[in-house]
Amino acid sequence: xxxxxxxxxxxxxxxxxxxxxxxxxxxxxxxxxxxxxxxxxxxxxxxxxxxxxxxxxxxxxxxxxxxxxxxxxxxxxxxxxxxxxxxxxxxxxxxxxxxxxxxxxxxxxxxxxxxxxxx
Amino acid sequence: xxxxxxxxxxxxxxxxxxxxxxxxxxxxxxxxxxxxxxxxxxxxxxxxxxxxxxxxxxxxxxxxxxxxxxxxxxxxxxxxxxxxxxxxxxxxxxxxxxxxxxxxxxx
Numbered sequence: 001x002x003x004x005x006x007x008x009x010x011x012x013x014x015x016x017x018x019x020x021x022x023x024x025x026x027x028x029x030x031x032x033x034x035x036x037x038x039x040x041x042x043x044x045x046x047x048x049x050x051x052x053x054x055x056x057x058x059x060x061x062x063x064x065x066x067x068x069x070x071x072x073x074x075x076x077x078x079x080x081x082x083x084x085x086x087x088x089x090x091x092x093x094x095x096x097x098x099x100x101x102x103x104x105x106x107x108x109x110x111x112x113x114x115x116x117x118x119x
Numbered sequence: 120x121x122x123x124x125x126x127x128x129x130x131x132x133x134x135x136x137x138x139x140x141x142x143x144x145x146x147x148x149x150x151x152x153x154x155x156x157x158x159x160x161x162x163x164x165x166x167x168x169x170x171x172x173x174x175x176x177x178x179x180x181x182x183x184x185x186x187x188x189x190x191x192x193x194x195x196x197x198x199x200x201x202x203x204x205x206x207x208x209x210x211x212x213x214x215x216x217x218x219x220x221x222x223x224x225x226x
Contacts (some may be wrong), residue, residue, distance in 0.1 A: 035215075045155075045163065045206055047215040061214050062120075094160055100174070104210035105153040107174065109162035 002026040002108040004096050009113030016086050016117070022096030022110055023081040030054070030074035033099045035106065038079050038092035048094070049081065051103075064090075086117045121145055123207050123218035131226040138194040140221045142207035147187045151211040154183055154192045157220075158203045166205075167192065197223070 008020040022034070036048040049070040050059045058070055069082040079096050093112040100107035122145040132138055142152065150170040155163040165174040167183035172192060180195045194201055202225050207218040 044220045045157075045208075045217040047208075050215070059213050073139065094208050098216040100165065100168055103168065103170065104151075104215060105154070105165060106163070107168075109164075111162055 002098065003048070004108060004110035006094065006096055006110040006113035007080060009094065009115045011116045011118060012086055014044060014086060014088055014117055014119045017082070017084045018086065020081040020083070020094055020096075020113060020115070022081075022099070024079065024096075025096070027108075029077040033102060033104075034070075034072065034079045035097045035099070036079075037072065037095045037097050037106065037109075038090075039095070039112075040089070040092045043092075046092075053102075067076045072075075083115070086115075088117050088119045091115060091117050120214055121209050121212055121216050123209060123216055125205075125207060125218035125221045127221060129218070129222045129224060131224050132197055133226045134197050134199055136197050138192075138197055138201070138223055140192040140194075140205055140223075142185075142190040142218050144188045144190075144209060148209040148211035151209055152183075152184045152185070152190050153208045153210070154181075155208065156201075156203045157204045157206065163206065163224070194223075207208060 003025045005023045051070045067085045071080045095112045096110045097106035098108040124143045126141045126192045154167040157163040171183045204222045
């Protein structure tokens, strides 16, 4: 079955950087677009970024544009999120999510990894 | 950006009762709306996609309806495991957006 396992979450100071990873298994990773979605403590869900199945197309939320970069390595079945210039309001659980087909709804989710940005 | 407004914020009901949750979009999203359920400490789970289609393995007591700007998630008879937070999400336009959530709690 589909498994998505995030890693890389940590406590980092404001202005710092962090790279998250999401290891995928149980499906043909190279055939699916992927997303990162985050959830601040006791808050709702916020879509962060998208990458096309082959990496050819990417979109970002305005809140992270210019600071975060999504990428993937289809040979390693792994999705990445490089986060630079981190701010306290980036503190959240970060989920990687796989689309249902190619319809931009999120059919499968990882368990999430916590990023805490201290001021 | 399309804003999704969910109501009510909290719904207090008893097991066996019917739950009706609303999601209103700031502009039309056709039928490109999904519903998710999230329990404490867990990742969200896809319930309904494209307004009215149940995702794999979702019980028939969950149903979705609507198009354009007004959408409804109905749980016909609440089971104990249904008490959770529910989010809607649109895929009609970038950026993808979620509603603020409705908490269904035990009365």
